[in-house]
Amino acid sequence: MPMTSALSRRAGEIPFRDIAPTFARDPLAALERIGARAGGEIVRLRLGAMNPYLVTRPEHVEHVLSDNAANYGREGWLWNPLSRLVGEPAGDLWWSWRAVLRELVSGPSIDRFADEMAVTIVRAVDEMAERGAGGTRLIARREMSRIVFRAITRVLVGDMLTTRQSLRLGESMTAATAALRPRLLAPFVPNAVPFFGDRTFGRALREIDDLVFPIVREARERGDRSAGHDVVSRLLRATTEDGDRFTVRQLRDSLVSLYVGATETTVIALTFLWVVLGREDDVRERLTEEIDRVVGSGRLNGSHLRELTYTKQVALETLRLYPPGWMLPRVIGRDDVIDGVRIDGGGLIVVSPYLTHRLPDVWPEPTRFDPGRFRPGHEPRHRLAYLTFGAGPHGCVGRSFFIAEMQLVLAALLSRFRVEVHGDPTARPKLGMTLRPRDEVEISLVPRAGRESPPARS
Numbered sequence: 001m002p003m004t005s006a007l008s009r010r011a012g013e014i015p016f017r018d019i020a021p022t023f024a025r026d027p028l029a030a031l032e033r034i035g036a037r038a039g040g041e042i043v044r045l046r047l048g049a050m051n052p053y054l055v056t057r058p059e060h061v062e063h064v065l066s067d068n069a070a071n072y073g074r075e076g077w078l079w080n081p082l083s084r085l086v087g088e089p090a091g092d093l094w095w096s097w098r099a100v101l102r103e104l105v106s107g108p109s110i111d112r113f114a115d116e117m118a119v120t121i122v123r124a125v126d127e128m129a130e131r132g133a134g135g136t137r138l139i140a141r142r143e144m145s146r147i148v149f150r151a152i153t154r155v156l157v158g159d160m161l162t163t164r165q166s167l168r169l170g171e172s173m174t175a176a177t178a179a180l181r182p183r184l185l186a187p188f189v190p191n192a193v194p195f196f197g198d199r200t201f202g203r204a205l206r207e208i209d210d211l212v213f214p215i216v217r218e219a220r221e222r223g224d225r226s227a228g229h230d231v232v233s234r235l236l237r238a239t240t241e242d243g244d245r246f247t248v249r250q251l252r253d254s255l256v257s258l259y260v261g262a263t264e265t266t267v268i269a270l271t272f273l274w275v276v277l278g279r280e281d282d283v284r285e286r287l288t289e290e291i292d293r294v295v296g297s298g299r300l301n302g303s304h305l306r307e308l309t310y311t312k313q314v315a316l317e318t319l320r321l322y323p324p325g326w327m328l329p330r331v332i333g334r335d336d337v338i339d340g341v342r343i344d345g346g347g348l349i350v351v352s353p354y355l356t357h358r359l360p361d362v363w364p365e366p367t368r369f370d371p372g373r374f375r376p377g378h379e380p381r382h383r384l385a386y387l388t389f390g391a392g393p394h395g396c397v398g399r400s401f402f403i404a405e406m407q408l409v410l411a412a413l414l415s416r417f418r419v420e421v422h423g424d425p426t427a428r429p430k431l432g433m434t435l436r437p438r439d440e441v442e443i444s445l446v447p448r449a450g451r452e453s454p455p456a457r458s
């Protein structure tokens with residue numbers, strides 16, 4: 001595609017006044033209206049101070065996130081608020097960090113840690129069952145968060161953090177990201193200017209640093225001689241092409257970035273799962289059948305992952321309908337042309353997985369929940385039709401990790417319990433910085449006859 005062309009045309013425009021009344025009432029409905037008006041074309045939203053372009057068609061998304069990614073930066077003012085939590089991107093070390101993580105959490109590595117993850121998840125489910133004894137209702141988000149922080153810590157950080165510390169870290173991270181939300185909605189406010197949520201954020205940040213700095217200091221003092229598979233040992237051994245190594249501060253930032261990337265999205269995704277299973281009886285039945293066939297009352301372990309194929313399809317379809325990262329913003333570098341539409345440099349362009357996943361010519365009957373879309377050999381789609389995990393140089397490295405985690409959580413729970421979901425499972429989700437269930441989802445665990453004992457113990 002040419003970078004500029006005399007024949008290029010301007011993007012169609014959607015003025016804010018056309019969507020403002022809906023936006024005030026229901027931001028998700030406003031987004032859907034924008035999607036319907038755009039109809040897969042590139043459009044420009046006239047919002048006043050910001051006039052972002054919106055791209056939804058997979059071919060256009062591919063240009064922005066992948067083919068010409070160098071022109072559509074993830075750095076810049078938009079990420080200033082987040083830098084208060086995760087620090088400044090560490091140049092070449094950022095790429096070393098990504099490479100270390102990718103190696104640690106994808107492909108063959110999954111086989112290495114899947115057994116350990118299974119044991120950790122089963123233990124966490126045991127404790128969840130104690131809290132939920134006698135039908136006590138549990139808040140799904142809180143329970144999923146406990147499981148996720150334990151699993152990530154056990155598998156990626158090893159015994160540098162105790163279970164208790166990892167749960168405390170989870171609480172502080174949740175508090176910090178929630179307190180950052182006002183700033184994320186107003187990224188142009190400089191970090192030095194006091195703003196809503198700052199005090200809570202400061203407190204949570206101190207708690208995070210009190211937990212994380214000692215780990216990385218200790219690891220650094222031990223030196224890089226350890227052959228450990230955990231993320232800190234690996235980062236200590238990593239160097240850039242110029243031979244630079246991670247400082248204590250950069251190690252801290254890397255670890256916090258990992259937790260930010262790997263936890264909030266996963267917790268939201270696991271919570272959406274219960275929303276979906278609360279209304280899709282047939283899916284829940286088939287899922288339980290598969291888990292009974294594969295795991296039965298045996299010991300849950302990593303080798304089951306390969307056979308839990310329908311479980312994986314349910315995970316992917318849940319996240320097609322509800323991608324937690326509903327928008328992926330980028331800052332435009334130079335002027336560009338995408339599919340004949342002129343893109344002016346300097347502004348903002350937004351890719352929206354939520355809208356791409358609802359394009360009817362890409363995903364027929366897009367609002368229907370159908371895990372069969374992800375059956376192996378199902379009709380081919382554009383490789384960027386599914387955007388839940390992003391794509392290109394900043395795409396998610398944790399996709400396989402997440403899928404394994406979700407398969408194990410479902411297997412650990414459904415092999416022993418019937419999970420009852422309370423509230424209205426048809427309620428529309430809430431659109432904020434992330435897409436999440438509107439209200440807290442409550443669940444209760446009803447033990448299945450003959451399945452009281454945990455399926456894995458070590």
Ligand code: HEM
Nearest residue numbers: 261262265266269325388389390394395396397398401402
């Ligand atoms: C449901 C679960 C998850 C979802 C929906 C998700 C989604 C995403 C998305 C959309 C991106 C790209 C962001 C962008 O292009 O601006 C991303 C990046 C990333 N994710 Fe995930 N993710 C999930 C789980 C995980 C897990 C479990 C890990 C680690 C174990 C992880 C680590 C990362 C990392 C390291 C990046 C790259 C950051 C960068 O290079 O800038 N994610 N994720």
